[in-house]
Amino acid sequence: MLGGSAGGVTALLCLLETLPADYRLPVVMLLHLPDDRHSELAQVFQRRLALRVKEAEGGETLQPACVYVAPPGYHLLIEQDRSFSLSREAPQHHSRPSIDVLFESAADAYGAALAAVLLTGANQDGAAGLAAVKARGGLTIVQDPTDAQVPTMPEAALALHTPDYVLALPDLRALLKELDKSPC
Amino acid sequence: MAPERDIEIELRLLIEAIYLKYDYDFRDYSGASLKRRVRHALVQFECQTVSALQERILHDPNAFMQLLQYLTIPVSEMFRDPGYFLALREQVVPLLRTYPSVKIWVAGCSTGEEVYSLAILLREEGLLERSIIYATDINPRSLEKAERGIYPLEAIQGFTNNYQKAGGRQALSDYYTAAYDGALFDKSLRAQVTFADHSLATDSVFSETQLVSCRNVLIYFNKTLQDRAFGLFHESLCHRGFLGLGSKESLDFSSFARAFEPVSKHERIFRKR
C-alpha cells in the first residue's frame, strides 16, 4: 500500500515504473488529487508501468501483479476477505480518499503481511494509519523528508512512530523489488 | 486498546444485539467501514470498549438512535453526480413518458436531496403530476429531515452548480425560499412523495415501479446483501423498468448481472431485460 499527496505522482511513478509485469504482490496506491484530475490517473500510470493498472472497485478481490488506484471522492478500505470496499463518509484530514482509512483497514486485513509506504505530501494524513500498520506487525516505510518534494506528511508520520525504514526514493525502489522475493 | 481479535468479537455481538433488540440488520454490511464508524462512535459516546457501548444501547433506545446516526452515514447532495441526472433526463424520461402513470422508488433516500432533485427534474419534464415517488430509508431522523426539505444555505451553491450541470432548465432558486438559516424547498415538490421506513436488509417489495434509484447505499453492503437488494429491485420493477445506481456501484459482481442491460454504463443506469 502506498499513499502520497502533494508531489506524489512523480514519486509513485518513480517507484512503480521499474516493477516487472509479474510482480506478485498486489499494489494499492492512493493519491490526494482534485476529483477531476484524479479520473485519468489509472490511464496515466498504465502508460508508464509494466504492471497492469486499474481503478479499485468495491467488492473486487485484490489480485497479484496489479496496481490498484483509489478512486476519487470515496474512501477505499480493505475487508477481512481481502476485497475492496468504498465509503462516502466524511473526509479525514480534508482528504477522501484518506490514507489513514486505507492503511488502518489494510492493517486489520493483512496484519504482518502488509507493507505500507508513506510518501511526500502537505498534510497529516497517513501518520495514524502507518502507526496502525506497525501495531499489527506490518512493515512501515516513510520517505525521507529531505528527499520528499513536500516533507509535511513524512514528518508527521515520523513524529508519531518510528517506522522500519526511512528511505529516499532510489533505496525505496530497491526495497519494493526485494519485498516481492521474500516469502509471505 | 483491546486486542484486535477482541474488538472483532465485540463488534459481532454489538451487531447481533442491535438486530435482536431493534430489528436493524447490519450483519451483512461491509465490515471495515462499519468498524470505523463504531470506533468513531466510541469516542463520541465516551465508551472505552464496544461492549460498554453495547450495554448502553441495549438499555437506552435514545442512545441507539444516536448510534444509528453513525452507522447509516446520512450524507447526501442535490444532483450529486450531475451526469447521472442528465442521463435520466435524456435517456430515461422519454421512455417514462410512455406510461400513463409513473412510480419511482428512491431506496436509501437519506435526508432527501436525491428525492427533491428527481422531483425537480420530473416537474421540468412535465411528469411530476402523474408520478408517485416512494422515498425510503432506515434512519427515521433522516426521513424527518427529508420531509422538511430544509437544507443549509452553505450547501446551496454546490447544489446549484450540480443542478446546472445536470441540465436544469431554470434557476434552482425558483424551487426554494430562504427560511431560518436554510433553504426551504417548495412543498409542492413533495406532494407526490411518500416517505417511508423500509429496510433493504429485512423488508420486502411494496409496489410495482418503473424506476428505482438506489445510490451510495449498496457500497456499504456485502455481496449477499447486495444480491438481496438487487432481488427486491428486480421484483419491484415492471417489465423493462430502469435501475439507477451510484457512480461506483455496479451489477458486475452480483448474480443479477445478466438480469439487467446497461442504458448508460458510465452513469450506472440499467434496464431490466
Ligand SMILES: C[S@@+](CC[C@H](N)C(=O)[O-])C[C@H]1O[C@@H](n2cnc3c(N)ncnc32)[C@H](O)[C@@H]1O
Ligand atoms: C450515503 S446515504 C445515500 C443518500 C443518497 N441516496 C445519495 O446518494 O446521496 C446512504 C443511506 O442509506 C441508508 N441505508 C443504510 N442501510 C439501509 C437499508 N438496509 N435499507 C435502506 N436504506 C439503508 C442510510 O440510512 C443512508 O441514509
